[in-house]
Amino acid sequence: MRRNLLLWSITSALAGFLFGFDTVVISGAEKDIQSVWHLEAGLHGVAIASALYGTVAGSMLGGWPADRFGRRSTLIIIGGLYLVGALGSAFATSVYDFIAARAVGGLGIGMSTVVAPLYIAEISPPDRRGRLTGLFQLNIVVGIVIAYVSNAALSGLGPNAWRWMIGVAAIPSVVYTLLCVSLPESPRWLLGRKRDRAGGIRVLRQIYPSTAAAQIEADADLILRGMDTTPQKAAFWNRSLRKPIQLAMAIAFFNQMSGINAILYYAPRIFELSGLGSRAALLQSTGIGVTNLVFTLVGLRLIDRLGRRMLLFVGSLGYILSLGITAYAFFSGHFFLVPACIFTFIASHAVGQGVTIWVYIAEIFPDRYRAEGQALGSFTHWILAATLTTLFPQIVTAFPPGDVFAFFALMMVLQLIWVKTSVVETKGIPLETIAGKLNVDRAA
Numbered sequence: 001m002r003r004n005l006l007l008w009s010i011t012s013a014l015a016g017f018l019f020g021f022d023t024v025v026i027s028g029a030e031k032d033i034q035s036v037w038h039l040e041a042g043l044h045g046v047a048i049a050s051a052l053y054g055t056v057a058g059s060m061l062g063g064w065p066a067d068r069f070g071r072r073s074t075l076i077i078i079g080g081l082y083l084v085g086a087l088g089s090a091f092a093t094s095v096y097d098f099i100a101a102r103a104v105g106g107l108g109i110g111m112s113t114v115v116a117p118l119y120i121a122e123i124s125p126p127d128r129r130g131r132l133t134g135l136f137q138l139n140i141v142v143g144i145v146i147a148y149v150s151n152a153a154l155s156g157l158g159p160n161a162w163r164w165m166i167g168v169a170a171i172p173s174v175v176y177t178l179l180c181v182s183l184p185e186s187p188r189w190l191l192g193r194k195r196d197r198a199g200g201i202r203v204l205r206q207i208y209p210s211t212a213a214a215q216i217e218a219d220a221d222l223i224l225r226g227m228d229t230t231p232q233k234a235a236f237w238n239r240s241l242r243k244p245i246q247l248a249m250a251i252a253f254f255n256q257m258s259g260i261n262a263i264l265y266y267a268p269r270i271f272e273l274s275g276l277g278s279r280a281a282l283l284q285s286t287g288i289g290v291t292n293l294v295f296t297l298v299g300l301r302l303i304d305r306l307g308r309r310m311l312l313f314v315g316s317l318g319y320i321l322s323l324g325i326t327a328y329a330f331f332s333g334h335f336f337l338v339p340a341c342i343f344t345f346i347a348s349h350a351v352g353q354g355v356t357i358w359v360y361i362a363e364i365f366p367d368r369y370r371a372e373g374q375a376l377g378s379f380t381h382w383i384l385a386a387t388l389t390t391l392f393p394q395i396v397t398a399f400p401p402g403d404v405f406a407f408f409a410l411m412m413v414l415q416l417i418w419v420k421t422s423v424v425e426t427k428g429i430p431l432e433t434i435a436g437k438l439n440v441d442r443a444a
Contacts, residue, residue, distance in 0.1 A: 005123065005132075005207055008183055012075060012119045013135035014176045015112035018082045020143025021150075021169050022051060022105050024264050024289070028151025029162035036162075037095040041397065045390045047095055047102075051085070052261075052386035054103035058110020059382045063375035065111075067193055071119040071186045074111065079177030081108030083170055090167025105169075113358065113378040118370055121362035122186040123207055126430045130303035133359040134296075141296040141350065144264065145289035188367055191223045222432050223367060236372045243424075243438045244364040248377035250418055251312075251360055255353045256384035257411035258319055259404075262392040263342065264288070270401075271339065287339075288346050292354070295347040299355030307427035308356050309419065315352015316416035322348060323409035330402035357381070363426045366435045 026033075026048055034044045058081075065074045085105020092098035117136050124132040154164045184203050191200035197220060204216050211219075237245075263270060299311060322345035329337035357377075365373030395404060426434055 002207065002209060008123060009120045009132040009135050010139075011176075011179045011183055012116045013139045014172075014179065015075060015078055015108075015116040016136040016139030017143040017146075018079075018169065018172055018176060019109045019112050020140035021147045021172065022082065022085065022109060022143075023140075023147075023261075024144045025147040025151060025165050025169065026051070026102075027264065028148070028155060029165050032159070032162040033095075033098070036159075039095060041393050043095065045393045047099055048393075049386050049389040050099040050102040051106035051109065052382060052389055054085075054106020054108075055110035055113075055382040056106075056379065056386050057103075058107040059113055059375060059378035060110070061107075061375075062111035062114030062378065063371035066115045066118060066371045067189075070189050070194070071115055071122070072180065072183045074115045075119065075180045075183065076177055078108045078111050078115065079173055079180055081105060081111070083173035083177065086167055086169035086173055090163045090170075110378060110382055113381070114371065114374045117358040117362040118374045119183075119186055121359070121431065122188040122370070123203070125207070126428050127304065129363070129431075130308070130359050130427065131300050133362055134300045134303055134355050136358050137355050138293075138296050138300060141289070141292045141354070145293050148289040187220075188223050188370075191220055192367060197224075236369055236376075241365070241369060241373075244373060245376065247364055247423065247438075248361045248373055249380045250422070251353070251357050252377045252381035253384060254411065254415040254418065255357050255381055256388055257408065257415070258345075258349060258353065259323070259388070259408040260349050260353070261385045262388050263345065270342070287343060291343045291346045292350050295350035296355055299351040302351070303355055303359065304427060307425045308360050309423045309425045311352050311356050312419045312423060313352075313416070315348045315354075315356075316412055316419055318344060318348025318352065319412035320409055320416065323405050323412060327402045327405035327409060330400065330405065360426065363429075363431065363434055364424075364438060367432065370431075 030044075030048050033039070033047060037047075039047060062074070065077065082105055085101055085103075085108060088101025088104060089098055092101055117133050120133045120136060121129055150168060151165050154161050154168075157164055184206065185194075185199070187200040187203040187207070190196040190203065200223070201216055201220050204219060205211075205213075208216065208219075303311060322341045326338055326341040326345070329335055329341065361374055361377035362370065424438055426437075429437065
């Protein structure tokens with residue numbers, strides 16, 4: 001693999017690190033935030049989920065700047081949003097200032113889930129696309145691990161420890177933004193959107209240095225045919241794209257119906273419900289991050305070997321087992337089972353949905369619809385994440401924890417059926433030919 005290609009992929013994927021850190025850092029601060037501003041359950045849920053509201057908007061809007069200004073420029077904008085969100089949250093003087101700042105950071109998260117996987121998929125060779133695009137998820141997980149470790153390390157700094165927990169994200173935000181300046185633009189954007197044939201071919205030659213010039217020219221022509229941007233092209237919502245639209249929405253729907261975001265956000269609280277003390281619960285949460293990291297590495301190792309469909313299938317089985325036993329533990333009072341089951345749940349997510357979702361959505365749409373398709377999948381993911389995270393404190397108050405985990409387990413049974421009957425494998429297939437496998441009319 002070309003060193004430059006790996007470096008570009010890692011740099012773009014660092015948006016995932018900031019995403020993971022920003023998303024989970026709140027888990028160590030959420031109880032202090034509730035105490036500082038004396039928040040009742042409803043407003044507390046809004047404050048904790050406020051980044052997700054920005055994320056919903058960012059995922060919905062992220063496809064437009066990616067197509068209008070380019071993938072690289074949008075990645076730089078994302079870094080700036082992360083920086084503003086981190087500093088604004090740390091220095092907030094009221095819960096409403098906090099909500100606004102977290103929402104700005106959330107814009108960056110939502111846009112990153114559209115643009116970073118999109119960029120990596122567009123620069124990657126077919127046989128390495130899963131691993132390289134999966135670096136986005138790996139960085140999310142690394143960010144989660146660092147957030148849990150950071151929370152544990154900073155938790156003893158007194159009543160303002162939560163401000164340090166959140167504000168420290170400003171440092172990697174600056175580093176990421178500066179690194180993005182060195183990225184080349186996506187060759188598919190240069191060729192199809194900007195109509196810069198010379199620029200697109202130049203980047204393709206950097207990606208495929210040993211490929212003959214004639215083949216590079218042929219690849220450029222193929223991309224141009226797939227990126228027809230004339231006014232007469234069909235709108236995104238057309239029958240030709242029915243299959244990829246269904247797949248993108250379904251994989252995002254089931255991702256959140258596993259309960260993953262609720263568990264990541266409220267991990268210390270869940271462990272306390274099982275009888276652990278607050279300090280032990282925070283340390284157990286750090287174990288979640290480590291488990292997530294280890295099994296994400298396993299998933300990256302397997303995604304281009306076993307394929308996306310097989311990993312989703314294996315992950316579904318793990319979800320069902322772990323969530324089902326967790327529900328039983330709460331029903332029966334066998335709370336000692338909960339930590340091991342939560343770790344198993346995280347491992348199943350990391351190997352399956354976690355490593356697959358952003359890769360799969362970035363692959364299944366034709367070139368000229370990819371930004372809009374990625375935005376649709378991300379928007380579906382984040383609107384559900386925001387809703388679930390907002391309601392989770394009230395849900396676990398209104399319903400026994402066993403009922404909540406039993407519901408998540410049932411949804412994963414439905415995911416298993418969907419994977420078995422509907423998911424189409426994309427492993428090792430060039431982006432320009434996946435459309436045919438999904439019965440997408442390239443002339444739509």
